Amino acid sequence: MNFQTIFNQKFPQVEALAPGRVNLLGEHTDYNDGFVLPTAIPQQTVVQIGLSDDRMYHFYSENLDERVDMVEESFKSGEMQEEYARYIFGCIQVLKEVGYTISPINLYVKSSVPLGSGLSSSAALEVATIRGIRQLFNLPIDDVEIAQFAQKAEIQYAHVQCGIMDQMASSLADTEHMLFLDTRTLERRVLPLPEGAKIVVIDSGVPRTLAGSGYNERRAECEQAAQLLGVKALRDITDVSLVETLPEPLRRRARHVVTENNRVLEALQNVASLEQFGELMNASHASLRDDYEVSVPALDILVDILQKTPGVFGARLTGAGFGGATVALVAAGEEKNIAEKVLEQYNHAGYTGNILVGA
Numbered sequence: 001m002n003f004q005t006i007f008n009q010k011f012p013q014v015e016a017l018a019p020g021r022v023n024l025l026g027e028h029t030d031y032n033d034g035f036v037l038p039t040a041i042p043q044q045t046v047v048q049i050g051l052s053d054d055r056m057y058h059f060y061s062e063n064l065d066e067r068v069d070m071v072e073e074s075f076k077s078g079e080m081q082e083e084y085a086r087y088i089f090g091c092i093q094v095l096k097e098v099g100y101t102i103s104p105i106n107l108y109v110k111s112s113v114p115l116g117s118g119l120s121s122s123a124a125l126e127v128a129t130i131r132g133i134r135q136l137f138n139l140p141i142d143d144v145e146i147a148q149f150a151q152k153a154e155i156q157y158a159h160v161q162c163g164i165m166d167q168m169a170s171s172l173a174d175t176e177h178m179l180f181l182d183t184r185t186l187e188r189r190v191l192p193l194p195e196g197a198k199i200v201v202i203d204s205g206v207p208r209t210l211a212g213s214g215y216n217e218r219r220a221e222c223e224q225a226a227q228l229l230g231v232k233a234l235r236d237i238t239d240v241s242l243v244e245t246l247p248e249p250l251r252r253r254a255r256h257v258v259t260e261n262n263r264v265l266e267a268l269q270n271v272a273s274l275e276q277f278g279e280l281m282n283a284s285h286a287s288l289r290d291d292y293e294v295s296v297p298a299l300d301i302l303v304d305i306l307q308k309t310p311g312v313f314g315a316r317l318t319g320a321g322f323g324g325a326t327v328a329l330v331a332a333g334e335e336k337n338i339a340e341k342v343l344e345q346y347n348h349a350g351y352t353g354n355i356l357v358g359a
């Protein structure tokens, strides 16, 4: 299948790409106005777009082999079941809401970003879609605005109260650098990945769905904690002892956010060695597991195997949690060896993992 056979149109008028991301440090901090440190992964989402010659929008996902043909009204009446199409149509809608005219299009999407592993396949789809639409209709929007529109589409049309990390990473990061982002001000710094190390990402094989998970619940708990502490967002607390006055489970949730923000800042300012960076990642996992409670047994086992493997500086779950993937920082040149060895042990423990980056 390709654009031509699906839409019976000779060529797409534009093609746009966007990568998935893996977050090294700063988990569940973005919707608390905090700090994050993601990098792009090599896997990308590609969209090809042409103008539709009827009054309908036509979308096709190569990965899912799903076609959606629709007029605008059918989306408004909530008829659209196909999740990938919601993201695409959500992007179109948010652009229309700010006054751009987006006439009906044919959009073909294919992606090598794994779905449901916490590597932001949805952000890659949103960013690639808006990039393609920007090009096709010559819209005067920059890469930060692309991320902002993409986040809005996810919140309003996929109903996930996400922060802006994934969309900013997909829109602005590359695979050679980490993107330090202050999610309150959107100030950012592009830094080289730690020298002498490579990234290994392994999928736990336990799928996760954001909207169905406790993600929105965690977000609400953080907002409640901030309110009780009298601050705009948990980002405004840097002294972790201040959270001790909160009732449980808000105390633990807030403790994670405050310590995680501090870990990102420490990685930025005080890290002299790969070992130190790795320790921050290990501490992040413990905090996500014990205080934030977004890990699952499979992730804990996989992280534990990684952390015990020589050549691994640090490892943690990455993304929202509740399943999905782990990220590890390992000695450069050793990534394939390490990933395969770890996977063997993990599979031996009764799980079915999958190396996503580093093989």
Ligand code: GLA
Pocket: 026, 027, 028, 029, 030, 031, 162, 163, 164, 165, 166, 319, 320
């Ligand atoms: C998901 C969300 C992000 C962020 C992470 C957790 O990926 O989309 O905004 O909150 O979870 O760090």
